[in-house]
Amino acid sequence: xxxxxVTITSGKGGVGKTTATANIGVALASLGHPAVCIDxxxxxxxxxxxxxxxxxxxxxxxxVVEGRCKLRQSMIKDKRVPDLxxxxxxxxxxxxxxxxxDMIRLCDELRSxxxxxxxxxxxGIERGFRNAIAPAxxxxxxxxxxxxxxRDADRIIGLIEAEGKGPGQLIINRLKPEMVKKGDxxxxxxxxxxxxxxxxxxxxxxxxxxxxxxxxxxxxxxxSSSAGNAFRDIARRLNGEEVPFEPLYDQQGFLKRISRLVRxxxxx
Amino acid sequence: xxxFTKPACYNRPLGVPMRTPLAIKGIGDRLVISLPQGxxxxxxxxxxxxxxxxxDFFKGAKVALQVDDRELGPAQLVALRQALAQREITLWAxxxxxxxxxxxxxxxxxxxxxxSPSHQTEEDDYVFDSxxxxxxxxxxxxxxxxxxxLRHPGHVIVFGDVNPGSEIVAGGHILIWGRLRGTxxxxxxxxxxxxxxxxxxxxxxxxxxxxxxxxxxxxxxxHPEVAFVRDGQLIAETWENSERS
Numbered sequence: 001x002x003x004x005x006v007t008i009t010s011g012k013g014g015v016g017k018t019t020a021t022a023n024i025g026v027a028l029a030s031l032g033h034p035a036v037c038i039d040x041x042x043x044x045x046x047x048x049x050x051x052x053x054x055x056x057x058x059x060x061x062x063x064v065v066e067g068r069c070k071l072r073q074s075m076i077k078d079k080r081v082p083d084l085x086x087x088x089x090x091x092x093x094x095x096x097x098x099x100x101x102d103m104i105r106l107c108d109e110l111r112s113x114x115x116x117x118x119x120x121x122x123x124g125i126e127r128g129f130r131n132a133i134a135p136a137x138x139x140x141x142x143x144x145x146x147x148x149x150x151r152d153a154d155r156i157i158g159l160i161e162a163e164g165k166g167p168g169q170l171i172i173n174r175l176k177p178e179m180v181k182k183g184d185x186x187x188x189x190x191x192x193x194x195x196x197x198x199x200x201x202x203x204x205x206x207x208x209x210x211x212x213x214x215x216x217x218x219x220x221x222x223x224s225s226s227a228g229n230a231f232r233d234i235a236r237r238l239n240g241e242e243v244p245f246e247p248l249y250d251q252q253g254f255l256k257r258i259s260r261l262v263r264x265x266x267x268x
Numbered sequence: 269x270x271x272f273t274k275p276a277c278y279n280r281p282l283g284v285p286m287r288t289p290l291a292i293k294g295i296g297d298r299l300v301i302s303l304p305q306g307x308x309x310x311x312x313x314x315x316x317x318x319x320x321x322x323x324d325f326f327k328g329a330k331v332a333l334q335v336d337d338r339e340l341g342p343a344q345l346v347a348l349r350q351a352l353a354q355r356e357i358t359l360w361a362x363x364x365x366x367x368x369x370x371x372x373x374x375x376x377x378x379x380x381x382x383x384s385p386s387h388q389t390e391e392d393d394y395v396f397d398s399x400x401x402x403x404x405x406x407x408x409x410x411x412x413x414x415x416x417x418l419r420h421p422g423h424v425i426v427f428g429d430v431n432p433g434s435e436i437v438a439g440g441h442i443l444i445w446g447r448l449r450g451t452x453x454x455x456x457x458x459x460x461x462x463x464x465x466x467x468x469x470x471x472x473x474x475x476x477x478x479x480x481x482x483x484x485x486x487x488x489x490x491h492p493e494v495a496f497v498r499d500g501q502l503i504a505e506t507w508e509n510s511e512r513s
Contacts, residue, residue: 151414154431158413194431194449196411 007136011152013123021120023220027235029084034114041122045089052216062090100134107135139168145186171201201234332361469493
């Protein structure tokens with residue numbers, strides 16, 4: 001097994017990086033693809049809470065990097081899904097405890113243990129972000145349908161291109177179909193117009209996400225959740241499956257627009 | 269024809285000419301400034317003022333000064349060079365016809381021969397008689413994203429989009445074969461004949477020389493437009509209706 005390293009980042013905070021990392025990890029593992037989630041947000045760790053594994057932490061990312069434990073010891077096995085692991089961030093340290101080289105080394109060591117390595121990037125464009133994207137084979141940029149989030153995503157895409165990590169792929173999170181229909185919210189077309197990269201996920205706003213996060217029970221485990229469905233679709237697309245985008249609007253011509261989206265993604 | 273609305277509030281007074289006229293021309297990555305007529309004692313402060321007004325456009329530039337037949341002694345040249353150095357500008361050459369000035373310049377190690385535009389040959393005419401600053405254009409074949417800045421003393425051509433949050437500053441024209449959403453400044457060294465063209469013109473802010481405008485609300489479909497200064501006003505016209513040849 002040689003794992004693919006996927007970093008999930010956004011620039012802006014609070015758009016759903018951690019939620020997406022947890023859910024894509026859960027979805028990949030439940031599809032039978034072993035995955036390891038790494039929380040690179042050292043000092044502000046959250047991924048363990050959302051995955052519901054907070055009380056199992058013994059060693060963390062900084063312990064591995066500084067050689068206080070073996071890599072295997074820091075990998076926390078998920079309690080629901082087999083073949084899903086979490087390497088938590090240290091809470092009492094900061095981003096400078098880890099270097100981009102450390103991250104590359106760590107991921108190289110992990111590659112033989114799983115199929116997917118998902119890295120949850122901290123917000124911002126500083127050291128923590130550099131650490132998170134250094135080992136990435138693929139970068140997923142997550143944004144909300146808000147002008148400020150799209151602006152930050154655009155900046156991030158520019159930085160990723162400058163690092164030679166390709167343009168990445170886009171997840172639009174917390175889309176409210178009703179508002180888009182009324183013209184009160186940016187639609188996916190507006191966002192793709194600006195960012196011009198390939199779309200990999202369209203996640204609708206779903207109250208179940210908040211409940212799930214608070215309970216440490218990722219929404220991707222919930223078969224009846226629309227957001228959970230969207231995250232499972234992302235996992236399938238990562239595995240190379242052609243999954244059509246779920247129609248979010250009940251309006252005519254939607255399929256036509258979606259097929260246009262699929263074609264226009266990442267052509268520039 | 270759309271007349272751009274000037275923003276109601278901006279950190280510099282509008283409608284007042286900010287720039288002192290200065291003839292600036294480019295050879296490669298270097299600039300030649302032609303000084304206006306007048307007394308040296310007033311021209312030097314005027315020149316520094318004009319440079320300061322242009323912000324950091326000149327920062328790090330290599331500049332040649334065309335002083336024509338002015339008589340300048342070593343002391344004046346040293347003062348000039350120091351004043352420029354304070355602004356992080358390198359005095360690369362002096363284009364002088366006066367012999368004593370030339371002698372003083374060479375003593376100080378200032379170049380006086382830049383392909384000798386002061387004694388112009390036909391080829392030099394071609395280089396220097398362009399009516400726009402900077403004869404060279406650069407072609408950018410990608411999308412300019414938020415946070416990316418592009419500065420060039422000549423013309424700028426972008427084959428891609430210019431996203432909000434990005435910025436282009438050019439000495440000459442700016443041509444965007446794509447959507448213009450960021451901030452652009454054409455004719456940044458004071459050239460009012462510079463234009464901005466875009467297939468879809470909705471800049472955050474558009475500047476030509478000392479004129480500043482924001483995009484009016486779009487009505488209807490995007491169409492190629494060209495923005496220029498006419499009678500002291502920034503104007504954008506659709507390409508089809510443009511009266512400019």
